[in-house]
Amino acid sequence: MLRLEGVNVHYGATRVLWDVAMEVGAGEIVAIMGPNGSGKSTVLKAAMGLKKPSSGVVSLDNEELQNKSATLRPKRGMSIVLERRRLFPRMSVEENVMLGAYTRKPSEARETFRWVLDLLPEIKPHLNATAGKLSGGQQQMVAIARGLMANPRVLLMDEPFLGLSPAMVKTVCSIMQMINERGVAILFNEQNAKLSFSMSHRGYLLESGRVVLSGSGEEMLDHPEVRRVYLGIRETAA
Ligand SMILES: Nc1ncnc2c1ncn2[C@@H]1O[C@H](COP(=O)(O)OP(=O)(O)OP(=O)(O)O)[C@@H](O)[C@H]1O
Structure with missing residues (x-):
């Protein structure tokens, strides 16, 4: 459904992505x-249209989006949970969550809001609280709730575990699995190889802006390069 082909990105004169090709299938x-x-x-x-590629194709269900405005993505079923949560700290939790529904009709937004609260009951008691007062983990849940308000078919998550306690990592991980079980595909990034690949159907290894390896989560965890460099496992000779 979501596909990146030959995507190159520059920041000024510096090229940071080199012919990146990735795919996210429905439900993955x-x-x-x-x-x-x-x-x-x-x-x-x-992918989300927040940085325009210098060349390449970003498509969702074969519709090319790379030259279209970022605001079209939520309408097409894509949404993003940004790194470090990026909430509005002085606004209430409910206001922050509802911001995720800016492209939706109010009646649809209300329905999705109920669905989101069902999925993330932890935020219910805090709806009127100021978002900036919540713990890091609670803020991450609010950010996820905001991402879900677009009713996405593909949810992008930028470092969803950043700065969370091990217990909260587990919680967010199971929330992601729950969201996925409801039919939402997820593309996320993470620096920890074990965590990334053990919870994903497929994975990509990116080095210096290039995809150097891809495969199922299991294949990635078993790959000698991943084991040696990212898991610190030294193979012993037979
Ligand atoms: N706004 C920007 N202007 C200039 N260079 C940038 C900008 N954002 C990122 N870069 C550079 O692009 C490269 C890729 O950055 P990016 O944030 O995508 O990497 P990342 O793998 O997500 O890293 P991290 O895990 O540290 O977040 C880096 O060299 C970074 O310094």
């Missing part, structure tokens, strides 16, 4: 893993 969880600065966030921004 797909991870982009790679070290700091490898271009993971830029891939998501290019």
Whole structure:
């Protein structure tokens, strides 16, 4: 459904993505893993239309979107949960969540809001609280709720586990699986190889702006390069 083909991105004269090709099928969880600065966030921004590729194709269900405005994506079924949550700290939780529905009719938005609260009951008691007062984990849930308000078929998540406690990582991980079980495909990025690939159907390894490896989550975890460089496992000779 979501496809990137030959995507190149520059920041000024610096090229940061090199012919990136990726695909997210309906109902999949797909991870982009790679070290700091490898271009993971830029891939998501290019997919969402927040950074225009210098060349290449971004398509959703075969409709090319790379030259269209970012505001079309939510209407087509794409939504993003941005890194470090990017909430409006002085607005209430409910106001922040409802911002995710800016392209929807009020009646549809109300219905999705009920669905979102069903899925994320943890935020219910905080709806009137100021978003900036919540813990990091709670804020991440609010950000996810806001992303879901567009009723996406594909949800992009930029470093969803950044700065969370191990317990909260587990919670967010199971929320992502729950969202996925409701039929929403997820493309997310994360620096931890074990976490990325153990919870995804497929994964990509990005290094210096290039896709250097791809495969099922299991294949990625078993790959000698991933094991050696990212999992720190030294193979012993037989
Ligand atoms: N707005 C920008 N202007 C100039 N260069 C940028 C900008 N945003 C990112 N870059 C550069 O592009 C490259 C890729 O950055 P990106 O944030 O996509 O990587 P990342 O893999 O997501 O890294 P991290 O895990 O640290 O978030 C880096 O070299 C970064 O310095």
